[in-house]
Amino acid sequence: MMEWTDRHCRFFHRLLTRRALLYTEMLTTGALLHGDRARLLRHDPTEHPLALQIGGADPRALAQSAKIAAERGFDEINLNVGCPSDRVQEGRFGACLMAEPALVGDCVAAMKAAVAIPVTVKCRIGIDEQDPETALAVFADAIERAGADALVVHARKAWLKGLSPKENREVPPLDYDRVYRLKAAHPRLTIVLNGGIGSVAEVAAHLDRVDGVMMGRAAYQQPWRLLAVDACVFGDAPPFASPRAAAAALIPYMERELASGVRLHAITRHLHGLFQGVPGARAFRRRFAEAGASPRAGTALLREALALVADDVIASDRAAA
Numbered sequence: 001m002m003e004w005t006d007r008h009c010r011f012f013h014r015l016l017t018r019r020a021l022l023y024t025e026m027l028t029t030g031a032l033l034h035g036d037r038a039r040l041l042r043h044d045p046t047e048h049p050l051a052l053q054i055g056g057a058d059p060r061a062l063a064q065s066a067k068i069a070a071e072r073g074f075d076e077i078n079l080n081v082g083c084p085s086d087r088v089q090e091g092r093f094g095a096c097l098m099a100e101p102a103l104v105g106d107c108v109a110a111m112k113a114a115v116a117i118p119v120t121v122k123c124r125i126g127i128d129e130q131d132p133e134t135a136l137a138v139f140a141d142a143i144e145r146a147g148a149d150a151l152v153v154h155a156r157k158a159w160l161k162g163l164s165p166k167e168n169r170e171v172p173p174l175d176y177d178r179v180y181r182l183k184a185a186h187p188r189l190t191i192v193l194n195g196g197i198g199s200v201a202e203v204a205a206h207l208d209r210v211d212g213v214m215m216g217r218a219a220y221q222q223p224w225r226l227l228a229v230d231a232c233v234f235g236d237a238p239p240f241a242s243p244r245a246a247a248a249a250l251i252p253y254m255e256r257e258l259a260s261g262v263r264l265h266a267i268t269r270h271l272h273g274l275f276q277g278v279p280g281a282r283a284f285r286r287r288f289a290e291a292g293a294s295p296r297a298g299t300a301l302l303r304e305a306l307a308l309v310a311d312d313v314i315a316s317d318r319a320a321a
Helices: 007-016 028-035 057-072 086-090 096-098 103-114 134-145 176-186 198-205 215-219 224-232 244-248 251-259 262-272 281-291 297-304
Strands: 022-028 050-055 075-079 119-127 152-158 191-193 212-214
Touching: 007 022, 007 224, 022 028, 022 086, 022 191, 028 050, 028 057, 050 057, 057 075, 057 103, 075 096, 075 103, 075 297, 096 119, 103 119, 103 134, 119 134, 119 191, 134 152, 134 176, 152 176, 152 212, 152 251, 176 212, 198 212, 198 224, 215 224, 224 244, 244 297, 251 262, 251 297, 262 297, 281 297
Parallel strands: 022 050, 050 075, 075 119, 119 152, 152 191, 191 212
Antiparallel strands: none
16 A cells, blocks of 8 residues: 555545554655654554554564654554565565565564564465465464464465566455465464455455454545444444545645645545545546646635535445445
């Protein structure tokens, strides 16, 4: 979710669900230890519960990064062992670490010794020619022994040779049953399922077999779905009665950010899928495309765009899909 789940996106998503755990973009240990921490780790208090996702393979650097993140108030540290990009592989982190479960265990143990907040890992079911039955079992054993608080499993292999990152999200077949078997074999380890989950109804179905479910691209590309999370998963009332009401509630935040020099487009780009399937959705997106990038664009533009779409309550078939 690089360049997607930035702080503006997370603030907006928190308006849609009070209960779901939100994740940052992946940050490398190098960026955290030597970069602009204030900018990289900036988040609004309302974003909690919030997990920081880290990329790295050096136990000491990860421990230092985890300590910095805990001091900045994050609720969880998540080690990325699932990203298949060439740049990530060159840095010896991400999915290539599936081939080094002992090292990942050392990384987890180092972070656990450094912080009191949960330390979790996100992985694939295997990479390249690995047999997922064996590879995932060995990997899960290593991180459980190291004290990991949860394992988030993207239920696809990652092919590091021959497939692009985009193809790795779509081409390798999903194997949810493999993750179900992992949970049965590790009853004390929290197992979270990820990969290809497109609706809150699917989330509810998977929760019969695993401890949690992560939604990624569907949540970003169709954020209206998040308005159903609190009711369907947690039994709580939704934060707002409609996507339109949630978007209107974003205006005070936008005014504050604009006053500090942020451009409107940096925030509104995360709203483009909010009204998918609703009359006026195309006009809503077009209004932002026409004027949203202007340095003079203000919150009046959002009000104008919202006037172009029909109100859409979350009790509709759209939200239940």
